[in-house]
Structure formats: C-alpha cells, structure tokens
Amino acid sequence: MEKRLIEEINLLENKKLLMNLNITAVIMVFVLLILGCVFSGEFEILIGFQGIAWVCLGYLVALVIHEGVHGVFFKVFQPKGKVKFGFKKGMAYATSSGSFYTKLQFFVVSIAPFVVLTALLIFLRFLGVNEVVLYLIFALHTSGCVGDFYYCILLMNHPAGILVEDTEKGINFYSKG
Template sequence: MEKIRSIDIMNDKKLTIRINIVAVILMIFFYIFFTGVTVFWPTGNFGQSYQLGNIIFGLLLLFALIVIHELIHGLFFKLFSPTGKVKFGFKNGMAYAASPGSKYTKGKFAWISAAPFVLITSCLTAAYLLGIMPAGAYILFAATHAGACVGDFYWCLLLVKAPPKTLVEDTEVGIDLYL
C-alpha cells in the first residue's frame, strides 16, 4: 500500500485560513437556505425577543451541538472500526474526533465525515417543522452548524477526487490517503 497524499488540517496555516474563509461563506449560504426553508414551510413559531437568558441558552445549545457533532463522528468511527481508538480534542479553534491509525474505505470515511451534518441538520429541521424551535433559532443554529461542517465537507471533496480504491487513514492532525 502506497501513501498518495497526506493532509495536515491542524498545522497547515494556509489551509486553516482557507477553510475558515469557506466556513464563513457556507454560513452565509446556509443562512439564506434555511431562511428559505422557513419561508416555504412557515410554522408560525417565530420565538421570543433576544433576552440575556435566551442568548445564554443559545450559546449553551451551540456548545452542545459541537459536542454532539464530535460524538457522532466518534460513533461512526467505532461503527466502522470497532477495535479502533477514538480521541476527542480541541486544537487551533477546531473541535475534533479522531481515530488515529484506523483505515477506512472512501465510502465509510465519507459516512464518518457527513453523518453529523446529516443527523444534526435533520434534527434541527424536524424541531423547527414540529414547532419546537422558533424560526430565528432554527436558521441561526442550522446555518452556524452547517458552516462549521466545512472540514467534513472538505474531506468529502477530497474523497470524491481520490482514486476508486483509496483507503483513508485518520491521523491526529488530518488524514492520509493510500492506494
């Protein structure tokens, strides 16, 4: 097996800056997209005014979304490599889950990468559509979370471009691709 590419997302400053710029662009795009969801499927739940208690609750919910996001990655790492060790951390402004040394097919790693976006976005959308979450909160949390998934989207983009039989090794700083 030959290593064809190594991506160090944690220590490559230029890559980190580009990813953060794309994250802001994605947040704006998803803000518009999720606003469209509330326009086409109004629930009548527009929420309360922004009071200090709501802001604190919102920040706690955002923190919870980050933790849940990384736990979902960890769950899928374990699902596809039951003997692999999963590590969680926070470095360079990024929360992460990693399974250093574990190798995955492109398809499995795509699931590991995309699962938090799919599951959390689905739950937030369901909460909005059921009237549990007000439109403003839904737009804010869904757009912020979707934009913050930029690293996961980047992994998926790399996997689409990689040769068909590529294996992905998760590392503590990124991924290595093998043929």
C-alpha cells in the same frame, strides 16, 4: 496487504488551508443567514438576549453531538480503533488515529454529523422549538462542517479502492498494493 501513501492532508499545521477553510465557513454562515432573512418573512436576526443564549447553548450541544457522531461512526467501521476527542487550534475534533477506512466509510464518517444534526434540528422544529433559534444553530453548525465537507470533496476526487487513514493532524490517502 501493502499500502502506498498517495497524499497526506495535514489540516492542523497547514496555515493556508486552515485560513481558506475558516474564510469559507464565515462566508457560508453569512450566506445562510442572508438566505434565512430573504426566504422568511418573520426571520429576525436580533432575537434578544434570551434567544442568543439559546443559540449559544444549542450550538455547544450541537458541537458535542457532532463530534460524538464522528466517534460513533469511527467505532462502527473500526470497532477495535480507539477514538479520541479534543480541541486544537480553535477546532473541536474526534479522531481514531491510525485506523484505516474505505473511501465510502470515511465519507460516511465525515458527512454523518451534518446529516444527523440537520435531521435533529428538523425534528425539533416539528416539536415546536423556535425556528429562528434552530435556523441560527443550523447556520452555525453547517459552517462548522466545512472541514468535513472538504474531506468529502477530497474523497470524491480520489479513485475507488483507496484507503483513508485518520490521523491526529488530518488524513492520509493510500493505494492498496
């Protein structure tokens, strides 16, 4: 099957795009923190050293799980594809460079970590884990998903029937034929 490149998204080398995504992430975390303060009478931003340590540890674990979920879904949809994990330009990433996915498959790959981690945090709340710590991890993780949300928006704005190639720098969109 012949593929024709429609658009190349070079996330790692596009300084303007990276800056805009980082600004969006910072705004997102502040909005979520403000909403947490407004809608919870007992919400306190200053949760002490121990709480901050738990938030940092929780966020690091969430980051590892986040990238692991990307990796799992890359493999689910392309079992022969090789998954690589790394850290570049201040961003952790999972990639299956050179693998092709349908629009729906790549949407699932992109949004799955947000869905899985949010569900896990809700589950932990029901187990009695401190809701302030969980909410702060949620706010940090959600803001960290901004690149994934960006990919989802791009996917929604492309026609059905496209193929998406994962690359080490971003993604490429192809038309079939």
